[in-house]
Amino acid sequence: MENIPRYSFHDDYSEGAHPSIIEALAHTNLSQQSGYGDDEYSEDARKSIRNLIGTDEANIYFTPGGTGANLLSIASHLRPHEAIIAAEPAHIVGKEGGAIEATGHKIITEPGIDGKLTPEMIQSAFDRSSEFAYQPKAKMVFISNATEIGTVYNRNELAAVAGICKKLKLLLLLDGARLGAALTSSKNDMTLNDVYNYTDIFWIGGTKNGALLGEAVVIKNPSFGADFPYHMKQRGALLAKGMVIGIQFKTLLQDDLLFRLARFSNSAATEMSSSLAKMGFKLWAETESNQVFPIFPPALVQEL
């Protein structure tokens, strides 16, 4: 099999960070800053995000990882008896260690199509949640873009999801662990400003997009936003040296670095899937962003 290009089959986080992030950490290392995310670098990163989403209103915080970003987004917005709707492949359902249940909330699942939720599925989950008396009240909807299987939402799909949420008075949370990859996908027709307008809370992934660690959580409702750091502190997600994440996001948001990296990983993925296709392998899902799920014969899996 000499003619196969060699790819690492490790995941997005088998390496460190983009070199310019290491440089930034190095030359800011001795500047004295306030702790807990009140530093200049975090503030600069917030400014860049506010420019991209086109508002000065939103509250923006940086969490060390994605599981924390999700559990904090949900626990800070829901009452104990309220539940969240998600698709079966959603990260919070089967990949985050029961983090949502650990905050006391039930996840109401729908199968999903290509990893996405449709308005029909949201309506059906909502109806099931009120079928019997005093069952957990559906109050929030969870989607990921790019989804956990690498597909992306286009504007019509997201607008439809946002529409049913508004109609049913559900909050909309978008997990953006791979938002960079989504917004630079050939299938994408949205901007970060659209993402902000269609959702109530969303986050931009750093860990899977060139950072050592860190995600940026963007909160629309000012009262939830103002209280968010209390939740972060209570859950152990408020770093003393918050600037460690702020510096990385400041760097990722300069000269479009975050999106350039995402574009690069998307094209690498596309290239990989076409080579695989040429070689006659099928894909579990079409490659729309930076994830490829080839279906290999057992023998080859052995060999790899």
Place this chain on the structure above:
Amino acid sequence: MENIPRYSFHDDYSEGAHPSIIEALAHTNLSQQSGYGDDEYSEDARKSIRNLIGTDEANIYFTPGGTGANLLSIASHLRPHEAIIAAEPAHIVGKEGGAIEATGHKIITEPGIDGKLTPEMIQSAFDRSSEFAYQPKAKMVFISNATEIGTVYNRNELAAVAGICKKLKLLLLLDGARLGAALTSSKNDMTLNDVYNYTDIFWIGGTKNGALLGEAVVIKNPSFGADFPYHMKQRGALLAKGMVIGIQFKTLLQDDLLFRLARFSNSAATEMSSSLAKMGFKLWAETESNQVFPIFPPALVQEL
């Protein structure tokens, strides 16, 4: 007041990391590693810690911060109806955002003396916890070394605390956010090996000892140790790129760096307190490690 030496009144985490940590992050940046703390660097750091504590048994994990280290240590070792005993100044009581209560556990507090618990206080808290039927069962004791007011436990004090814990079947947790400072204090007569032997679980602070972020949690009981990463994942404390912390601890534990830094901050603190003493200021507590709590006249506080 020109003749006062200038000190920053910022806290331990107003700056970044020790330069050699940044270097280490830089030249390991492109090496491919497994995620979630299963990387070579974390493994090397674990080896160094096992050498210092003199056992190959202990489970060792790296958490992003101290609040997480404490809530994970407690929630992973207690049943829902079990409580933890701590001194009033303890970090978990008034500085961690109610993180322990958020995991469902009550903290039984004693005033403490110089920030420390005595066997008498532990006995008294234990007795109060069983005074009325079905009140939360005291099952664990929390101490910090150095304490939150900068004092340190000597061997006799720690042995006495460990003794009453054994007698009352209480687990002993030691918060080592400033363990480096404690073990290099002029008052100290213990090694890391002693700390391991006297406790059931303890952690070594990185964030306040030269790292960008990270604490190393050392767990004696193998069954709690084996399950610990499940708790980390569930609480959002398991970093995808775990090597980010592993590299820092590997570096801190090479050539005694962690303790050299601690020794330096201790002597700076001692120097500061003697200058303050010369100038006629009183201290809230004697300076035994790297924290100084001078009592200033309001006027001066204004000026500062």
Place this chain on the structure above:
Amino acid sequence: MENIPRYSFHDDYSEGAHPSIIEALAHTNLSQQSGYGDDEYSEDARKSIRNLIGTDEANIYFTPGGTGANLLSIASHLRPHEAIIAAEPAHIVGKEGGAIEATGHKIITEPGIDGKLTPEMIQSAFDRSSEFAYQPKAKMVFISNATEIGTVYNRNELAAVAGICKKLKLLLLLDGARLGAALTSSKNDMTLNDVYNYTDIFWIGGTKNGALLGEAVVIKNPSFGADFPYHMKQRGALLAKGMVIGIQFKTLLQDDLLFRLARFSNSAATEMSSSLAKMGFKLWAETESNQVFPIFPPALVQEL
């Protein structure tokens, strides 16, 4: 000591219920009713309470016990990062098995005077809660009337507590396990209507006032009120045969039975304390309602 009148030193719940409650259970036993508290008897009991508090607005629910009434009142009104202020002797602090912490909330305690909170104490607890960044936000105040040591709030005291709560935007919860005894105390100058007006949520104790089990929770805020049964169901406090409690409260609220029983237990307590006084014994606290805390010499305690 032949001349001491014999009293049982058992507690309020060593016997069953008032006979008329057993009768009521008997002759309603075969009537078919809806479950979960939507039965006629519960509705009648609600009507009686609404008459006493002078409003048709309030939501009223019946819980099996007092610990449940408190944990539900608190968990349904607070966000995860919000805390409750209480006096040291408060039932939720040391007598309810850590039920409040088990819902994730911290209790900020003040010593209390005669078991009561003063505006000064509430202000001081509130200030402490915001002394360090991101500590649990004080959002609610817990008081009991009668208090856990048998004293009662008069109108001025309750008005002052309500005033500081309004000023600091704190919700006021009144534990009325012994509200009957309080409102029939010689020290009392309030009605149930006053209690409703001064608080955000309070409950009327049945278990300690002639019922087999059951407390009536009265909620002012309609949105919290509408969602309350969801919390009850989630915590296991929503009885299938809710009428079991409804029937008892309907009976207790007919012909003033609840208050007649309370008056009787108050006078028995007063009689007991005066006999004890005559015999030269001191009381731990003056007897203002139906609890007597005599200080006996060890020898006598042995004999009893």
Place this chain on the structure above:
Amino acid sequence: MENIPRYSFHDDYSEGAHPSIIEALAHTNLSQQSGYGDDEYSEDARKSIRNLIGTDEANIYFTPGGTGANLLSIASHLRPHEAIIAAEPAHIVGKEGGAIEATGHKIITEPGIDGKLTPEMIQSAFDRSSEFAYQPKAKMVFISNATEIGTVYNRNELAAVAGICKKLKLLLLLDGARLGAALTSSKNDMTLNDVYNYTDIFWIGGTKNGALLGEAVVIKNPSFGADFPYHMKQRGALLAKGMVIGIQFKTLLQDDLLFRLARFSNSAATEMSSSLAKMGFKLWAETESNQVFPIFPPALVQEL
């Protein structure tokens, strides 16, 4: 439709209790007893249950309702990162207000066959729970007998479930809300002693079997058993006047009353389903105990 026998389409708890339970409450009403379930009547009820299960070892406690019995059984036996396996129709999945998630635990669901779990389903759920690193560890299995759709487990089925649980080191919890109906079903070939031997914890329903309220929880492991009342107190499930439930179970267990009532409701259900069959209606599931789920044409549903 004159020739249809009239049945109430209310549920099991639309009426009160069996008359002899009311009598028992009446004539024990004034006896002085200890609180919190330490009364003679509860002790007598425990003796009767120990006779039926053939051991003096088991710890037995009485909870006010079934949701509480389930959440207490689960929360007292699992660690925070452990999960429970259940069939989709299981009461804890869709009928208990998210009570299990509110204690922090994830429920891993399998479709179930006739409301039952098979060893294959348990193995498959167990495998899924360990497919990805650090997902909630399956540690307990939940079954109901009779199931939520009225079917019953026979000895072979329960033995097979118990076998796979032992093999996979899973605890087995049996919800016995309708255990009386199950053990008196024509399909049943087990005794209460068998139920005790095959499970780790189970409960006998009183509320749906002639009591006003109350379920009896039987715990095999002595250490979990000893701590259970702490959990009950903490969750608000420990009644001050515990004898209220003790008296009812003492009565239900005298002269086989519990099983006589169950037998009666089973035969009423059988009679109902055969009449319905004669009339040409289909049933959703065969009637094996005391629940009937007829499939009616919409028109008739209107009329009813």
